[in-house]
Amino acid sequence: MASIKDVAKLAGVSPSTVSLMLNNTGYVSAETREKIASAIQTLDYTPNELARNLSKNRSNLVGVIAPDVTHPYCGTIVKYIDLYLSSRGYKTMLCSASSSRSTDLEYINMLKRQTMDGIIATMFHPDVPIDVGKPFVSIDGDLNGHIPVVMSNHRQEGEIAASLFLKNGCRHVVHLTSNKTWRTLALQRNEILAETLRQNGALVDVIELNNHIAESSYLDKMAQLLFDQYPDVDGIFGSELFLCHCQNEAKMRGKRIPEDLKLIACDGTFLSDLNHFTAIVQPLKAIAKKSVDLMVDLTKGKQFEQRVYEFNVSVQKGETTIV
């Protein structure tokens, strides 16, 4: 592998001149440019990114923590984050090892070792210290007072869902929550939902899902459990993927949708479109963009102006509710 020195030697200049030219970081005469260019050509020289990284002390890599890309929410957010990171000259390092304290510790370790320049996390263990003075952006997680968080307006989401269920005449709503260990701010939607429904005299129950949010067999089991435990349920609020299983289970039990049972999805990904679910749509593209913008600023040493960025959600009426 030819190095910058070889190029310099062949072109009859010094390595720094080659570097200047390659990085457009100073003036190089047309004549010299010519010589260097041809040297690069004949040697088939390619700069070594590893050396550049060491010398600049950055990797241009951002770790994106999202438990399971086959889950529509994760897949969508990862896709958009990657899109925006790419457009800003960064690459996505996938961090999808099963979420746990130890893997999250490992990610922080990688951050300290400069393996990546920063982390964007859709989920992060609350006990793992992240104050290592490195860029960190959280989506939906209020990790601590120094970490910027980008999120949907989950309270609004809860309100809208509640009012939809009420308008549709639901009297017994079951809502799904993620594993509470993670203390995600998305839980706000569940609190508001439950509160509002109860105030209006409806019955509300919760089912907490573990981290296997994309595992068919698990979701199937939980859907069965839901109907076993709450046979008179007439409204369900949860992720599209889970609602799909509920839909199947409902059909098997002879419950008609939307007549006997209303379903409202809480993410609004492509799976809602596909299944014509009524959904509260989170603006995932905007969330991804803001996360990346913040990340890029942080890697450049800029501080964020605002710590919490909250995005409004919208409603998409489908065929799983009447109104």
Place this chain on the structure above:
Amino acid sequence: MASIKDVAKLAGVSPSTVSLMLNNTGYVSAETREKIASAIQTLDYTPNELARNLSKNRSNLVGVIAPDVTHPYCGTIVKYIDLYLSSRGYKTMLCSASSSRSTDLEYINMLKRQTMDGIIATMFHPDVPIDVGKPFVSIDGDLNGHIPVVMSNHRQEGEIAASLFLKNGCRHVVHLTSNKTWRTLALQRNEILAETLRQNGALVDVIELNNHIAESSYLDKMAQLLFDQYPDVDGIFGSELFLCHCQNEAKMRGKRIPEDLKLIACDGTFLSDLNHFTAIVQPLKAIAKKSVDLMVDLTKGKQFEQRVYEFNVSVQKGETTIV
């Protein structure tokens, strides 16, 4: 940031000794170990991966090219590849920028610049030269004689699909193919399918999809086009995602499934389970594992023993066929 020199100084030893200990690459007396350990402790030292990478000339990163992680096939394969790479000490660099000649050229460039140690590609532009003497593993793509390829037995897949359609009495089957520019070996299934069906007197038509294989609006349009163009179609073979759209469109047009129309999915991801599609299931986990095994071997300088690894598929009977 404390460096290895700082640690060495504080511990009263030389940097190389610290390195020896950290990498378990030589004997260090218990006494010295003790001193070094405490120095590391007090300085809160973390090795710098960038420096290590330069000196070892590797990044421990593998680029995984998969156009769109929200597509069930891509998401699933990426998930498993990442899983296996992690277990072998590598990280996944997501390469999902829209597939094109120029992005693929860019990926090869990154390979040459040592940005990544190797590439596993589920799709790669046939015109982009990949013989840069770096680890490259192809999934489903016969790129050239030096690149190992891991694939499902797509001929078997085509045979099974054909025999299923015939057993179900289909006389007019439409099958979907990906953009032919890519010349993926997955096209074998389409060839065999068409051939077998025609030999048995059935009508066969093809619709070629472009690269927006996960875009709802596009797939919707194509599903409509399919039924417009072939109103008497009684069998469709394609990816789960597309079949979902067909299912919706069929319902709108009053076609009953499976009575009037049979659907067979060609990937067998979670979306088939969810929708109870009859599917030819590709062993994506095994494919991911073999790809990673090959990649790891290649990065270690071992050569592959076999150039093509082909995995048998299986059938999963669902509710979209009668038999």
Place this chain on the structure above:
DNA sequence: GTGAAAGCGCTAACAG
């Protein structure tokens, strides 16, 4: 068992 010294390949002051 441990240390000295020479890299890995590039960048970035600082001169001139």
Place this chain on the structure above:
DNA sequence: CTGTTAGCGCTTTCAC
């Protein structure tokens, strides 16, 4: 406009 020089932080022979 270009060259000299000194790193970036770690690894790795090769002596002692």
